[in-house]
Amino acid sequence: MSHAASPSQGPASGPDVSRNEYMTDTRPIAEGEAGPGCRKRDPIVVADNVTRSFGGINAVDVEHLEIPRHKITALIGPNGAGKTTLFNLLTGFDTPNSGKWQFEGKDLAGVSSYKVARMGMVRTFQLTKVMGKLTVMENMRLGASAQPGEKLRNALFQGIWGSREKEITSHAEGLLTKFKLDTKRDDYAASLSGGQRKLLEMARSLMVNPKLVMLDEPMAGVNPALTQSLLDHIKNLKAEGMTVLFVEHDMHMVRHIADWVVVMAEGKIVAEGPPAEVMKDQAVIDAYLGAHHDVDLGTSGGVKALEQELAQDEESIVGTQDAGIIAPESVLGDAETLRVDAPKTERGADTRKEEGK
């Protein structure tokens, strides 16, 4: 498939043929049968034997993984499955014990996170890393620092610097307008809501015109009023020719926007395929639900069945709405959030997140 449009061009820049091209491509994503580690027709990332352990825990143990280009791939799995660690490894924020991986055919092992971003592979974090004491615009400008125009030596050449400055500012303004943050451009990022900070982080990551955008739990902590807008922005990334890989516990979001789903459990890829197929997969149900395996996650009936099953299980905290894990359908409505998590207390995940994961 041709790369018809620069990722920076949005729908505002005129008729967007790529929108149709990328959104309507129904060719199979896998080369053969879907399954863990299956080959893709057009992969943008290919990883082999990537492992990372912490003490005795094999946090990531991925034999083979390919991420399909121009598609939205969801990376799902219970708490502690290794999703964020895999993100960290692929983007140079952590170093694996072994393995190699390529982005657009280029080896990335040993490449710093800064260079990875400059090559077009950017990521956001579960807890946003926007700078609270900088304004929204200053945060955006920081996002451009992976571009050559921001290098110090270029600053010595006033002409280049001046035009580059204008270019960066105008690019930032365009993105802020698109993300409806333009009225906040001079506000401190600390004054934004959680959802607006997620939008800002996403907008900032686009300052380098990435080819692959990796979002770690984009919906976590987002007010329902902003949920639809975030979903639309993610779909737009694909329409504009970008590839998206996102980690998410919100199964409705996964079913709604993902073209492909990769499931991790205990560091390994245990299932892969189109959302509707994967959520019926026994390995996925087992990974999420342990003993509660007679339930189909792909249907709302399945959720009801699970709730009933859990209501009779005194040992399980899954399904107790107070824990924020599964809300009954009566509470969810249409644009609901359905979280399917393993109990956090199993591995002290909460503590780590508070430390700035």
Ligand SMILES: Nc1ncnc2c1ncn2[C@@H]1O[C@H](COP(=O)(O)OP(=O)(O)OP(=O)(O)O)[C@@H](O)[C@H]1O
């Ligand atoms: N810096 C670290 N030090 C020690 N253990 C870690 C560290 N980072 C991750 N782990 C462990 O590695 C495993 C995988 O964690 P990871 O955060 O990647 O899982 P996850 O699938 O992203 O979970 P969640 O859905 O809760 O975000 C867990 O057992 C976790 O406790």
